[in-house]
Amino acid sequence: MKRRDFFIKTGVLLGSAPLLPVINSSRIAAQTVIQKSGKPVVISSANGLRAAEKAMDLVKEGSDALDAVIAGVNIIEDDPNDHSVGYGGLPNEDGVVELDSCCMHGPTHNAGAVAALRNIKNPSKVARLVLERTDHVLLVGEGALRFARAHGFKEDNLLTDKARKIWLNWKESLSKDDDWFSPEDADKDIKNIIKTTGTITCCALDRNGNISGVTTTSGLSFKIPGRVGDSPIIGAGLYVDNEYGACGSTGRGEENLKNLSCFLAVEFMRMGDLPEEACLKVCRRIADHAKLRSLLKEDGKPNFNVSFYAINKKGQYGAASIYGPRKFVVHDGSKNQLLQAAYLYKK
Numbered sequence: 001m002k003r004r005d006f007f008i009k010t011g012v013l014l015g016s017a018p019l020l021p022v023i024n025s026s027r028i029a030a031q032t033v034i035q036k037s038g039k040p041v042v043i044s045s046a047n048g049l050r051a052a053e054k055a056m057d058l059v060k061e062g063s064d065a066l067d068a069v070i071a072g073v074n075i076i077e078d079d080p081n082d083h084s085v086g087y088g089g090l091p092n093e094d095g096v097v098e099l100d101s102c103c104m105h106g107p108t109h110n111a112g113a114v115a116a117l118r119n120i121k122n123p124s125k126v127a128r129l130v131l132e133r134t135d136h137v138l139l140v141g142e143g144a145l146r147f148a149r150a151h152g153f154k155e156d157n158l159l160t161d162k163a164r165k166i167w168l169n170w171k172e173s174l175s176k177d178d179d180w181f182s183p184e185d186a187d188k189d190i191k192n193i194i195k196t197t198g199t200i201t202c203c204a205l206d207r208n209g210n211i212s213g214v215t216t217t218s219g220l221s222f223k224i225p226g227r228v229g230d231s232p233i234i235g236a237g238l239y240v241d242n243e244y245g246a247c248g249s250t251g252r253g254e255e256n257l258k259n260l261s262c263f264l265a266v267e268f269m270r271m272g273d274l275p276e277e278a279c280l281k282v283c284r285r286i287a288d289h290a291k292l293r294s295l296l297k298e299d300g301k302p303n304f305n306v307s308f309y310a311i312n313k314k315g316q317y318g319a320a321s322i323y324g325p326r327k328f329v330v331h332d333g334s335k336n337q338l339l340q341a342a343y344l345y346k347k
């Protein structure tokens, strides 16, 4: 691509952003608009204490928020003991781990995502390469895997022995009429996991006042192969508007897909809501839209949960769930802590 085409394609010549010196060849560095020095903030889902710590260390050193949040969630993707993300994530109904992730870079309003990606334990890194090294936003399945291979990613069997046993127990407990028997002496922590969700989402405001975010997950456990949730869908599992704020989500992806919830939360912030208010309003909207009988308890309330984690341009933050109490992580530059999220209904 000629240099001029690059700028036209990426909008730099067309927008009002000043042309900055090209630091390296990546689209991010070339276009990062230095806004103002501010106090960095990192927000994450409750499983993200180590991710927030890492992301904060990096933004304090001057990293772009996107680099910081991706390095943060990579720690959780690599952890075999988190069964909701990356290596060690729970598999689909065939026993195969399929991962979803997306990331969004505020200053360039660019995004990258992968869905139903097999064999690669850091889907967030691949999502980031989709953002940086292609003209696309979302790659899925075999295409995503081939793209990762082209970029030199190593393939691994992502199914740990523990995750395999959890899956096998699920399969063996499905029906009394099939030919699979579950052992009576299975460990409790294996037996107790029936069908779970789980994800990590992490957004940061960096020292330049720029916002970026990432969401990464193994999705709904024992899902139908090929099922894609909200986590790799921009607007559903994550959204960033560098002028106003960012929101990431965990929980039942199907409802986030139907409500484009993270986009909505950021829109509420754009209209003046504080992050917590925006997250609560989205929970309310999703609950109001849950009309299928399969989504409702006898009392008419949703039988699922979703959670939102938002920061705004001023570094204010908040989180909310349909059902609480639930916690979320905030690193404000001095303290990295678990805080209580707001909620609509008590569990």
Ligand code: ASP
Binding pocket: 196, 197, 198, 199, 217, 218, 219, 220, 228, 229, 230, 231, 249, 250, 251, 252, 253, 254
């Ligand atoms: N949102 C994820 C999905 O539906 C799962 C979760 O966050 O619990 O795939």
